[in-house]
Amino acid sequence: MILKYNGKNLSGGINVTKSWEEIVKVKAVDKESVLLGKQSDDGNWRYKMQEKLKVKADQEITIEKTGTNATFHQMTTRQTGIVNDWEKALAFLEASFLEAEPVSVHSSFRLKIWQIMSGQAKESLKLNWQQICFPDGPQLAILASWLRSSKHTVIITGPSTNQKKSTEEKILSVDAFNNKNKEFHNYYSKKIKELNRERYASILDDISVLEKEGHIQSIITEYTNGFHQDSGSKNVYELHGSLKKCHCHFCGRTVHQRVFLDNRNCPDCGGNVRPSVVLLSEKLPIETWKKAAIELRKADLVIVLDTSLQMNPSNKLLGYTNGKTVFLQTEKNESLPKNDLTIVGDVSNNIKLLTQIMSPNTIEV
Structure with missing residues (x-):
């Protein structure tokens, strides 16, 4: 049976199975309109487009098999030919498709579809597409909308409050540096060598992408591993210093990390060299703190990752901003500071989803 509408063949000759x-x-x-796909045993996909057209009651459809004219009020279907790659399938997505209301997206194609629709769909439909492509992250949709409208966004990172304190905490002090220098040196030498072999977590790549794409303007961190810079982030404020840097404790000269690892003294004054981290009983670096405070004063949006900012003086950071504050936490925490939005769940996964929403074309799929 071949269906025709106003003299045009609507069936296309392909049956959907x-x-x-x-x-x-x-x-x-x-x-x-539906883009259909069929995956073969080798994992490759084939595609075709199906359109169901609404036929008005006062129009005629000719059923060629009988030659009888009849009036219908129904949806009738037409389809395209089959193509074997995604690029050709994209040709099926006409302008009318981009202007239509989204209904559903296959879970394996959500990012691919979002990469198209985030740039080409009508502005009024982009939020709908975002919700369809990221159905598990309704709170992320709120965060993404705030991030789009923010002119200055700051991310704060630090260890979780559930992270256990080091059993060797006593060696992290100025007293240990002065009076137990051998133990101090052994501890930090081991830590630095381990750090130099360690690969930073993928979440830092996503944060770096958000910075490169202009969605965030700076990062304030309590971490001392230098991994934000390793991942490509540029505007980083290290509140507790960095294990990637070393200096003379007495004259302040910056020296190469190797000078400390080789247990050599300062080439200028002969003093003991140490990692450039904040030791127990020391104050945070005042210039870094001032710059971080300036960033927070400019912020329309502050996103805090996993740390609860409960320890002094980090608990004062949010006092510098009048912007919205969002906490992304691995576990529910009833003692968080007052904020505008809290998202509980896998922080790394949520940042990855946020990056896909904000910068979909930077992600390989």
């Missing part, structure tokens, strides 16, 4: 899956579906007033 149950093995075809809906990749993306949209609807408009007069039609419903």
Whole structure:
């Protein structure tokens, strides 16, 4: 049977079987469009487009098999030919498709579809597409909307409050540096060598992407591992210093890390060299703190990752901002400071999703 509408063939000659899956579906007033996909045993996909057109009651459809004219009030279907790669499938996504209301997206194609729709869909429909492509992150949709409207966004990172304190905390002090220098040196030498072999977590790549794309302007961190810079971030304020740097404790000269690892003294004054981290009983670096405070004063949005900012003086940081504050926490924490939004869950995964929402074309899929 061949269906015709106003003399045009609507059937296309291809039957849809149950093995075809809906990749993306949209609807408009007069039609419903679906990009269909079928995966072969070797993992490759084939694609075709199906459109269901609404036929008005006062129009005629000719059923060629019988030659009888009949009036219907229904949806009738037409389909395209089959293509074997994604780039050709994109040709099916006409302008009318980009202007239609999204209905569903296949879970394996959410990022691919979002990469298209985030840049090409009508502005009024982008939030709908975001919600369809990221159905598990409704709170992230709120955060993403705030991030888009923010002119200056700051991220604060630090260890979780649930992270156990080091059993060797006594060696992290100025007293240990002065009076137990051998133990101090052995501890930090081991830590630095381990750090130099360690690979930073993927979440820092995502933060770096957000910075490069202009979505965040600076990072304030309580970590001392230097991994933010290793991942490519530029505007980083290290409140507790960095194990990647060393200096003379007495004259302040900056020296190469190797000078400390080799247990050599300062080439200028002969004093003992140490990592450039804040030891117990020492104050935070005042210039770094001042710069961090300036960043927070400029911020429209502050995003805090995993740390609860409960320890002094970090608990004073949010007092510098009048912007919105958002906490992303691995576990529920009832003692968080007052904030505008708290998102509980895998922080690394949530930042990855946020990066996909904000900068989809920087992610390989």
